[in-house]
Amino acid sequence: MTFQPLFLEGPTGRLFAIYFPPVPHQQNRGGLVYVPPFAEEMNQSRRMATLQARQLSKQGVGVLLLDLYGTGDSEGSFQDARWENWIGDIIAAMDWLVGQCGGPIGLWGLRLGGLLAMEAAQRAPERVERIVLWQPVARGRRMLDQFLRVRVAAAMGKGGPSESTNNLRKALSADGTLEVAGYTLPSPLAEAIDAADLANLAPRTNCRVDWFELVPQTDSSLPPAATKIAAAWQAEGANLRQHTIVGPPFWALQVWTEEAVLVPELWEATVKTWVGAR
Amino acid sequence: MATLDEVKTVLRDTLQLGDRASNFDASTPLFGSLPELDSMAVVTLIAALEERFDLTVEDDEITGELFETVGSLTEFVDLKLAA
Numbered sequence: 382m383t384f385q386p387l388f389l390e391g392p393t394g395r396l397f398a399i400y401f402p403p404v405p406h407q408q409n410r411g412g413l414v415y416v417p418p419f420a421e422e423m424n425q426s427r428r429m430a431t432l433q434a435r436q437l438s439k440q441g442v443g444v445l446l447l448d449l450y451g452t453g454d455s456e457g458s459f460q461d462a463r464w465e466n467w468i469g470d471i472i473a474a475m476d477w478l479v480g481q482c483g484g485p486i487g488l489w490g491l492r493l494g495g496l497l498a499m500e501a502a503q504r505a506p507e508r509v510e511r512i513v514l515w516q517p518v519a520r521g522r523r524m525l526d527q528f529l530r531v532r533v534a535a536a537m538g539k540g541g542p543s544e545s546t547n548n549l550r551k552a553l554s555a556d557g558t559l560e561v562a563g564y565t566l567p568s569p570l571a572e573a574i575d576a577a578d579l580a581n582l583a584p585r586t587n588c589r590v591d592w593f594e595l596v597p598q599t600d601s602s603l604p605p606a607a608t609k610i611a612a613a614w615q616a617e618g619a620n621l622r623q624h625t626i627v628g629p630p631f632w633a634l635q636v637w638t639e640e641a642v643l644v645p646e647l648w649e650a651t652v653k654t655w656v657g658a659r
Numbered sequence: 660m661a662t663l664d665e666v667k668t669v670l671r672d673t674l675q676l677g678d679r680a681s682n683f684d685a686s687t688p689l690f691g692s693l694p695e696l697d698s699m700a701v702v703t704l705i706a707a708l709e710e711r712f713d714l715t716v717e718d719d720e721i722t723g724e725l726f727e728t729v730g731s732l733t734e735f736v737d738l739k740l741a742a
């Protein structure tokens with residue numbers, strides 16, 4: 382199985398990406414740009430994304446795994462990362478992919494990557510024919526609170542002075558940046574994440590969205606936030622399908638295990654929706 | 660408590676406890692007794708509860724008492740859902 386590491390030009394610098402070219406099939410099955418999740422979640426889910434890309438490429442779908450500006454092996458430092466530029470990165474990656482494979486071009490986003498993908502689709506609707514969401518972040522503010530809490534917990538564990546997410550937010554806007562778990566979080570990026578809300582990012586009616594939500598075995602219903610957003614989108618005529626897969630949150634910090642948590646059922650379901658009915 | 664099973668499932672999935680979680684009941688001690696539950700795991704657990712139940716946990720609500728037992732955690736979730 383071949384894959385090509387490469388650099389492409391983004392709006393603010395060179396972006397690292399890995400391209401999994403489609404294995405030739407009778408029909409062109411298009412291509413997907415993978416939009417990774419935020420900070421440590423990106424590292425935790427790298428294996429899930431790579432193995433999914435491999436499976437899709439075997440089925441004739443080209444996949445580009447993108448590192449956003451200031452993350453992974455792309456240029457720039459995290460503190461120079463901006464929401465607007467990340468949207469531009471995603472659009473640049475789609476432009477690159479269009480030149481590589483025929484068929485429908487789409488976005489595939491995990492967690493914050495899902496939120497970014499929906500906004501990129503709104504910004505460049507003519508380019509995005511399909512979207513795959515894996516456990517998209519519904520509200521940016523909640524995710525950022527969870528991220529800031531990593532620092533609160535670290536301070537708790539060291540027995541240092543206690544911190545709170547509210548105090549950290551104040552320090553962030555006063556200082557312009559904040560160190561959290563090895564990341565220098567810039568204030569403008571934090572503000573943009575805070576403001577991002579999936580409910581306001583309904584897809585165009587001609588763009589099919591497959592939304593996968595990992596759920597526990599004892600209660601395989603969709604979580605309330607996902608149901609609410611679906612209702613808001615469908616009121617605007619969205620072509621949305623929500624799917625539940627039983628499995629653990631593989632993107633979450635797994636401090637107690639060295640091995641990546643994998644959910645093969647999610648790969649199979651994702652391939653099925655992409656390769657199956659149009 | 661209707662949510663006891665759901666809280667157990669979130670614990671099992673988040674902390675990768677496997678079958679051990681099925682023996683949990685309301686009196687099972689958590690923080691300090693469960694080696695998997697360190698301060699970082701608390702962060703992950705809170706995040707998982709917020710997303711599963713669509714509730715928002717304030718910083719000052721995250722205390723040692725909250726994570727004392729499976730029952731105290733479940734009670735907290737129930738209170739949040741009733742609010």
